Amino acid sequence: MTRACCALLPGPAGPFLLKDVARRRRVSHAHGWIGCAEVGDHGLVVHDGWFRTVDLGDGITRIDEPGVHPLLRANIWHARGRDRDLVIDSGLGVASLRRHVPALFEHHPVLVVTHAHLDHLGGAHEFADRRGHAGEPMADPPPGSLHLAPLAAELGLDPSLLGETPPDLLLTDLPGPGYDPRRYRLRPAPPTCLLTDGDHIELGDRAFRVLHLPGHTPGSIGLLDESDGVLFSGDVVYDDFLLDELIGSSIGEYLTTMERLHDLPVRVVHPGHGESFGLDVLRRIAADYIAQRRGDRR
Numbered sequence: 042m043t044r045a046c047c048a049l050l051p052g053p054a055g056p057f058l059l060k061d062v063a064r065r066r067r068v069s070h071a072h073g074w075i076g077c078a079e080v081g082d083h084g085l086v087v088h089d090g091w092f093r094t095v096d097l098g099d100g101i102t103r104i105d106e107p108g109v110h111p112l113l114r115a116n117i118w119h120a121r122g123r124d125r126d127l128v129i130d131s132g133l134g135v136a137s138l139r140r141h142v143p144a145l146f147e148h149h150p151v152l153v154v155t156h157a158h159l160d161h162l163g164g165a166h167e168f169a170d171r172r173g174h175a176g177e178p179m180a181d182p183p184p185g186s187l188h189l190a191p192l193a194a195e196l197g198l199d200p201s202l203l204g205e206t207p208p209d210l211l212l213t214d215l216p217g218p219g220y221d222p223r224r225y226r227l228r229p230a231p232p233t234c235l236l237t238d239g240d241h242i243e244l245g246d247r248a249f250r251v252l253h254l255p256g257h258t259p260g261s262i263g264l265l266d267e268s269d270g271v272l273f274s275g276d277v278v279y280d281d282f283l284l285d286e287l288i289g290s291s292i293g294e295y296l297t298t299m300e301r302l303h304d305l306p307v308r309v310v311h312p313g314h315g316e317s318f319g320l321d322v323l324r325r326i327a328a329d330y331i332a333q334r335r336g337d338r339r
């Protein structure tokens with residue numbers, strides 16, 4: 042059953058996400074866009090259809106923002122239920138989800154924010170029912186930036202880790218005419234309900250158990266449908282370079298989280314970034330992480 046909602050206190054000021062080095066992520070503008078050829082003030086192409094939607098079957102839809110640089114391009118997940126829908130994460134917040142993806146709002150959605158990094162929290166303020174862990178600063182997030190240098194400074198991340206020629210602007214296109222990336226600020230979205238490990242989110246014909254999975258951030262959470270082994274993992278696990286040295290990250294907690302994930306009865310993982318994958322990949326990622334980080338500590 043769903044926990045009763047409650048008034049919440051903001052978590053400690055915490056880290057942002059800058060998506061990883063992401064060398065393997067592809068930049069693709071070819072799928073599902075209703076774009077136009079208008080050129081904005083910054084010389085970038087302006088698109089009317091900012092979000093890209095992919096139906097994965099089983100009532101699961103993945104939404105992302107192809108005009109965001111792969112370093113910051115996160116997944117928004119939409120799981121349909123009989124009584125209400127579940128939305129997991131909310132993108133960067135440079136364009137309105139309610140305007141561009143109204144289907145997300147049509148069936149009493151509960152939004153779960155896996156963690157408060159800007160590419161997951163950005164559109165959360167548009168939802169009436171917003172849930173997250175107390176360890177995440179949803180109510181008082183750092184302002185964020187679409188420019189690498191200030192964002193890296195907020196993260197405590199060395200920009201040189203991102204490669205030889207890291208971009209200045211973390212958008213590859215613009216969401217609308219006249220949009221000025223310099224004015225971007227992450228909007229606070231105080232949770233209307235706090236989630237803790239073991240809570241359940243009930244949609245009527247499917248339910249998800251909340252897993253507290255610290256390591257990437259203090260209050261990172263995943264959602265597991267125990268009836269059919271579907272895991273929404275946020276940034277705790279995706280098939281790419283994992284970030285465990287940001288401000289607020291904890292390698293020790295990440296190791297414990299990976300040990301837990303390795304033994305979960307999971308059929309498919311829908312991650313915070315990139316494509317979905319199965320149990321074999323989950324176990325490979327977890328085992329590799331554990332082997333590497335334990336080795337580092339010896």
Ligand SMILES: [Zn+2]
Nearest residue numbers: 058156158276
């Ligand atoms: Zn993150």
